[in-house]
Amino acid sequence: MGIGLVNLLVIILGCLVAVCLTISDDSIARFNVLDYGAVGDGKHDDSDAFTRAWKDFCMVDAQIAVFHIPRDMLFLLKPVEFSGPCKARKLDFQIFGDLVMPKMEYWDDKDKGGAWIFFAFVQGLVMYGNGHVDGQGSDWWVDGGERYRPTAIIFHHCSYLQIHGLKIVNPPKIHIKISRCSNVRFSLLHLTAPESSSNTDGIDISHSINVDIQDSFIGTGDDCIAMINGCSNINIANIACGPGHGISVGSLGGHGQYDTVEGVKVTNCKFTGTSNGVRIKTVPGGSGYARNITFENIIFESVENPIIIDQFYSYAGSKNQVTPKNKAVSVSDIIYKNISGSSLSTSGITLHCSDAVPCTGIVMDQVNITLHNTRHRTNKIYSDCSNAQGHSTSTFPPVQCLQE
Ligand SMILES: *[C@@H]1O[C@H](CO)[C@@H](O)[C@H](O)[C@H]1NC(C)=O
Ligand SMILES: *[C@@H]1O[C@H](CO)[C@@H](O)[C@H](O)[C@H]1NC(C)=O
Ligand SMILES: *[C@@H]1O[C@H](CO)[C@@H](O)[C@H](O)[C@H]1NC(C)=O
Numbered sequence: 001m002g003i004g005l006v007n008l009l010v011i012i013l014g015c016l017v018a019v020c021l022t023i024s025d026d027s028i029a030r031f032n033v034l035d036y037g038a039v040g041d042g043k044h045d046d047s048d049a050f051t052r053a054w055k056d057f058c059m060v061d062a063q064i065a066v067f068h069i070p071r072d073m074l075f076l077l078k079p080v081e082f083s084g085p086c087k088a089r090k091l092d093f094q095i096f097g098d099l100v101m102p103k104m105e106y107w108d109d110k111d112k113g114g115a116w117i118f119f120a121f122v123q124g125l126v127m128y129g130n131g132h133v134d135g136q137g138s139d140w141w142v143d144g145g146e147r148y149r150p151t152a153i154i155f156h157h158c159s160y161l162q163i164h165g166l167k168i169v170n171p172p173k174i175h176i177k178i179s180r181c182s183n184v185r186f187s188l189l190h191l192t193a194p195e196s197s198s199n200t201d202g203i204d205i206s207h208s209i210n211v212d213i214q215d216s217f218i219g220t221g222d223d224c225i226a227m228i229n230g231c232s233n234i235n236i237a238n239i240a241c242g243p244g245h246g247i248s249v250g251s252l253g254g255h256g257q258y259d260t261v262e263g264v265k266v267t268n269c270k271f272t273g274t275s276n277g278v279r280i281k282t283v284p285g286g287s288g289y290a291r292n293i294t295f296e297n298i299i300f301e302s303v304e305n306p307i308i309i310d311q312f313y314s315y316a317g318s319k320n321q322v323t324p325k326n327k328a329v330s331v332s333d334i335i336y337k338n339i340s341g342s343s344l345s346t347s348g349i350t351l352h353c354s355d356a357v358p359c360t361g362i363v364m365d366q367v368n369i370t371l372h373n374t375r376h377r378t379n380k381i382y383s384d385c386s387n388a389q390g391h392s393t394s395t396f397p398p399v400q401c402l403q404e
Contacts (some may be wrong), residue, residue, distance in 0.1 A: 158184070278336075336367055363391060
């Protein structure tokens with residue numbers, strides 16, 4: 001009897017352990033690209049191996065799926081598409097090794113203009129690691145070079161997306177683009193391209209909600225971060241930006257479009273040697289709004305146009321458009337607080353608003369922009385302002401349109 005009971009207990013315990021092991025086995029599923037034939041010598045095309053690894057990673061029915069790119073290796077990838085929906089509850093994407101794009105001459109025409117790595121319809125992807133991504137973009141930047149240039153990484157229709165610690169250098173065009181995404185968190189990114197490389201935006205956001213970008217370095221040939229259209233609840237904090245064109249809302253309303261951006265917070269950011277600092281740009285003839293936008297605790301160092309709202313923005317192609325004079329994207333409830341630093345141009349604060357749709361609710365508090373001392377020894381800094389309504393306190397240079 002006694003032995004029977006002990007045996008029974010052992011069997012029950014054994015079963016429990018087996019069940020636990022089975023659960024833990026099932027709960028983490030790992031997919032190493034080397035197991036799919038990736039070579040990682042920087043010469044061999046590893047895209048097929050990555051695509052097949054992704055397929056298994058995405059289809060596995062586990063608690064956690066891990067996509068593993070091993071360290072100390074360099075993987076050459078052609079344009080690849082990683083689509084969901086995936087089955088695992090948590091999707092870890094480990095980039096420990098380095099990735100490299102093919103040089104321009106090796107791109108097929110049909111792939112130009114899109115993305116190098118395209119993620120779509122993935123929920124819960126967490127990308128991390130210290131791998132570098134090299135875009136080898138210099139051939140695309142030259143004058144008269146290719147018009148249709150690929151973006152390094154696009155996230156489309158992704159939710160609960162996180163990236164921590166990714167380094168991207170020299171993409172042909174934009175570093176990272178997110179469109180139709182929600183609940184996005186990026187941190188510790190390092191995005192760089194030379195100041196002279198055109199259209200190499202750091203991060204472009206469109207049609208997305210709840211996006212958090214923090215603790216990152218972005219130095220490029222265009223906007224560090226651009227909120228293009230359809231953005232709401234965007235939080236940008238602790239970004240070092242420069243060189244580049246600054247952090248931009250817009251341009252909104254191009255081609256007569258209805259565009260919207262609202263609920264943006266840009267805090268604790270430093271701009272060094274950028275052509276703009278914090279900028280809102282809208283194209284005449286469009287409609288929609290840019291509203292409820294706060295810039296707080298900002299430092300400028302040698303920035304050409306530190307604070308700028310431009311409702312008369314034109315880009316190549318929009319200049320010859322006939323634009324109705326009574327239409328503009330409205331700009332309202334914009335707060336500038338605790339902002340200081342140096343301007344390269346004499347116009348430290350520029351508010352160019354239209355008389356048809358004036359900017360309203362513009363608030364400046366503790367803003368102090370001084371002239372960078374290597375230029376303009378005799379000139380004075382000023383604010384250039386038209387059709388802006390609101391108020392200012394402790395603001396230098398004083399803004400005539402705003403009540404004190
Ligand atoms: C303004 O935007 C913030 C997010 O930055 C949001 O929490 C707040 O509710 C918005 N306020 C209004 C009045 O929409
Ligand atoms: C003003 O901004 C600077 C720079 O970001 C920051 O160090 C400082 O703490 C801020 N001051 C207040 C009162 O928040
Ligand atoms: C504005 O900044 C300049 C340069 O840093 C400084 O000398 C000046 O005292 C500041 N003014 C105010 C009102 O803080």
